[in-house]
Amino acid sequence: MSDKRATVDDALSELRSGMTIGIGGWGSRRKPMALVRAMCRSDLQDLTVVAYGGPDVGLLCATGKVRRVVCGFVTLDSIALEPHWRAARQEGRVELTELDEGMFYLGLQAAAWRVPFLPTRAGLGSGVLEVNPDLRTVRSPYDSGSFAHPEGAIELVAAPALRLDAALVHANRADQAGNAQFLGPDPFFDDVMLGAAERRIVSAERVVPQGDLPLEGPLHSVAVHRMMTDAVVEIPGGAHFTSCPPDYARDEQLQRAYAAAARDPEAWEAFRARYVDVDEAAYRAAVAEGGAGR
């Protein structure tokens, strides 16, 4: 039995500039923020980030790591618009592949199932097909015969497989073998994202011995089995400042400070020096201390 426990540096060591990287969570909820901050401090660049976007997207844009974002939205939830993402877009610093949220889900699912696309109505008639001229539609072949569909040979969007070089997600619990568990109300799309990726990295609040996850919560909350992961990193508070129920709520105060830091370069440099360009222990200490910039 392989032990997949790793340090942050080990887990991220196979990431390369130019890769397409999926990031789990949703908006400002259960984002693998400790891993994201480590990416911000690395020499990675020109990344394509695929996410139900939140401060992960904003931070990576603000630290110049991103060439392109693939998403249906970017939000901080309690702050509707992500100011660092807005600045990057409005200043023309990042490219965007803007997809409908459902197309995005199907794209990850298609990649996980190793098919080139999945059909959907989502996207038909919308600007999404215009700003992504490479998107294609597909005609249903089931207009006759024993599988004839009442709608006939309708034209649907072929949501393209979103294949990922790597995926990073944060779970409440994981075990050393690579199973992972979501104890909050929503697993989001993290398991699908892992399925779509070549290199699969899970951080968790706590890593327990194999077989112990059912003691932490119902078996169905173990949404990620070990065939879906390569590395497991124990990082208590690894989603902070985003929410990670039932372990902790969003740190709204730090999120407000993060958002406010988008106002001017000086404020951003101060925030970055205190909360981004520091190791995990120093980040913890800065959070515990509060104060400056908060």
Next chain:
Amino acid sequence: MSAESAASRAEVCVLACAEVWRGDGEIMASPFGSIPLLGARLARRTFCPDLVLTDGDAALLVGTPALDADPSTFVREAPMAYRRTFDVVWSGRRHIMMMATQIDRDGNQNISCIGDWRRPKTQLVGVRGAPGNTVNHPTSYWVPAHSPRSFVEQVDMVSGVGYTRAAAAGPAATRFHEIRRVVSNLGVFDFETPEHVMRLRSVHPGVSVDEVLEATGFELVVPDAVPETPTPPADVLDIIRQLDPAGARDRELGG
């Protein structure tokens, strides 16, 4: 505030929003904004008891708690994670009321960005699920600040799909497409015209048709007689005020 005091503009809007779900039965109502949220809870409390509502997170909610109620007091009936929401959207058992930063005569909506998409003047949240919502189940819109900047000739990025574009995309797009209603701070609008272009359905009490026309950046269809949007009767006003003791409805209209 006692039920005797006259209905505010916000309370008229709450009832107008509630009305969009009338007759929908056992489907999921997904309201965005305080006034649509109040409208959905009012609809369920009164004329649409089978309506399915979420707790704003990942579960379906029993009852109609006040807007400022502590979520730890909520009673939930079933889980509704984001992924399950797509099962509901694509099965058609939903009627969403989204907001629109821009909306046009054809019913196209924009929540993506203002200006040229390639390098926008203002980046908004993104198209979100609007493309998929509009071609899968009924959609209504809430626009709290009606002006020529929100009611525009042509939206900058089509997020929610309007009638002409749905028709051009073919039968898969039109089959379940319906823009039911638009409620703004000035009036109620629909697309019940031969070409499915936006029509003034009613003006809120105290608002003139001319005021609406002036605040609209395109040619609106105006019937010969424009009714007034119904004012909530006393018993309905009581419910609205119970559901929103902190007055979120007035704040949404800048009050």
